[in-house]
Amino acid sequence: MTDKQELIDEIRALLKERNAIMIAHNYQRDEVQELADVTGDSLALSQIAADSDADVVVFCGVHFMAESAAILAPEKTVILPRLDAGCPMADMITAEDLVKEKAKRPGVPIGAYVNTTAEVKAMSDICFTSANAQSVIASLEGDEVYLIPDKNLSHYIARTSDKKVEWWDGFCPTHERFTAEDVIKAKAEHPGAVVICHPECLPEVVDLADEVCSTSAMYAFAKASDAETFIVGTEMGILYKLRKDNPTKKFICPSEGLICPNMKLITLEDVAESLRTMTNVVTVPEEVRLKAKAALDKMLAVPRD
Numbered sequence: 212m213t214d215k216q217e218l219i220d221e222i223r224a225l226l227k228e229r230n231a232i233m234i235a236h237n238y239q240r241d242e243v244q245e246l247a248d249v250t251g252d253s254l255a256l257s258q259i260a261a262d263s264d265a266d267v268v269v270f271c272g273v274h275f276m277a278e279s280a281a282i283l284a285p286e287k288t289v290i291l292p293r294l295d296a297g298c299p300m301a302d303m304i305t306a307e308d309l310v311k312e313k314a315k316r317p318g319v320p321i322g323a324y325v326n327t328t329a330e331v332k333a334m335s336d337i338c339f340t341s342a343n344a345q346s347v348i349a350s351l352e353g354d355e356v357y358l359i360p361d362k363n364l365s366h367y368i369a370r371t372s373d374k375k376v377e378w379w380d381g382f383c384p385t386h387e388r389f390t391a392e393d394v395i396k397a398k399a400e401h402p403g404a405v406v407i408c409h410p411e412c413l414p415e416v417v418d419l420a421d422e423v424c425s426t427s428a429m430y431a432f433a434k435a436s437d438a439e440t441f442i443v444g445t446e447m448g449i450l451y452k453l454r455k456d457n458p459t460k461k462f463i464c465p466s467e468g469l470i471c472p473n474m475k476l477i478t479l480e481d482v483a484e485s486l487r488t489m490t491n492v493v494t495v496p497e498e499v500r501l502k503a504k505a506a507l508d509k510m511l512a513v514p515r516d
C-alpha cells in the first residue's frame with residue numbers, strides 16, 4: 212500500500228470514528244476534493260454543514276467559510292485544517308472600517324458578501340454570496356444599499372439593480388490578476404470557446420464573458436451547454452470537477468494567476484492531523500455569532516432564483 216493510500220484510509224477511519232463530515236470548496240486541491248464527502252460553493256457548504264447529522268465538520272476551505280459553518284451550527288465542532296488559510300478579501304474591511312461607513316449613511320442597509328469576518332457580518336443587515344447576490348439585494352427594502360467588501364462583485368450587482376448601490380473598495384487578489392487581455396488571448400487561441408467567469412472578476416473581464424456565475428453554477432452551465440470548449444475565469448481548482456464531470460469537453464485556464472494560495476494550503480496530511488488531534492477548531496463568540504447568524508438567516512430566507 213502506498214503512503215498516500217495509507218493516509219486516505221486513516222482519514223476515512225478517523226472521519227467514521229469522530230462522526231465527522233469532510234467538506235471541500237470547489238477551489239481546493241484535487242486530492243482534497245476527491246476524498247471529501249461533498250464539494251460545493253460557499254453557500255452550499257455552509258448549509259450542508261448546518262444540516263448534516265455529523266458531530267464534527269472538517270471544512271476544507273478558507274477561514275470565513277468555516278466561521279459561517281460555526282455560526283450556523285454552534286453545536287458542531289468545526290475544524291479548519293489550516294487556521295492560516297484566510298481570505299485576503301475578507302480581511303480588507305474591519306469592524307472599525309464598517310463603523311465609519313455606517314456613520315456616513317445612516318439607515319442605508321449593509322449587504323455583506325459571505326467573504327467577510329464574523330464580526331463584520333454581525334454589523335451587517337444581510338449576507339449574500341455570488342450564487343444569490345442579485346435576489347438578496349433586490350429583497351431589501353428601500354432604494355439604497357451599501358455593499359462590502361468586493362468592488363467587482365458590487366459593480367456586477369449594480370449593473371442589474373434598481374437601487375443606488377455603493378460599495379467598499381476591496382477585491383480578490385486572485386480574480387483581480389485575470390485581465391481582459393488574458394480573455395482576448397484565450398479567445399484567439401480557442402475560437403468558438405465559451406467564456407465563463409466569476410463575478411469577482413474585473414468589470415472589463417465580465418464584459419467579455421458569455422456567462423457570469425458562482426462556482427457551482429459553472430458546473431451546471433458547463434453540463435447543460437452544447438459547447439465543446441470553455442475558457443474558465445475563476446480559481447483553477449474548479450477545473451478538477453469540471454473535467455471529471457464532462458470528459459468530452461475541454462476546459463481552458465486562461466491565466467496562471469488564477470490560483471488562490473490560501474485555498475491551496477490544506478493538504479491531506481493537515482486533514483489527518485487535525486482529525487487525530489481534534490485541533491484547529493473555529494469558534495465565534497456567542498454575542499457575535501447571534502448577530503452574524505441573523506444576517507445569514509435573513510439571506511437564507513430569500514427565495515432562490
Ligand code: 13P
Pocket residue numbers: 251252253254326340341342383411425426427
Ligand atoms: P463561491 O461563493 O462561488 O464559492 O466563491 C467563493 C470565493 O471565495 C470565490 O473566490
Ligand code: SF4
Pocket residue numbers: 273297298299300301326383384385386411446471473474
Ligand atoms: Fe478569497 Fe479570492 Fe481566495 Fe476566494 S479566491 S478565498 S475571494 S482570495
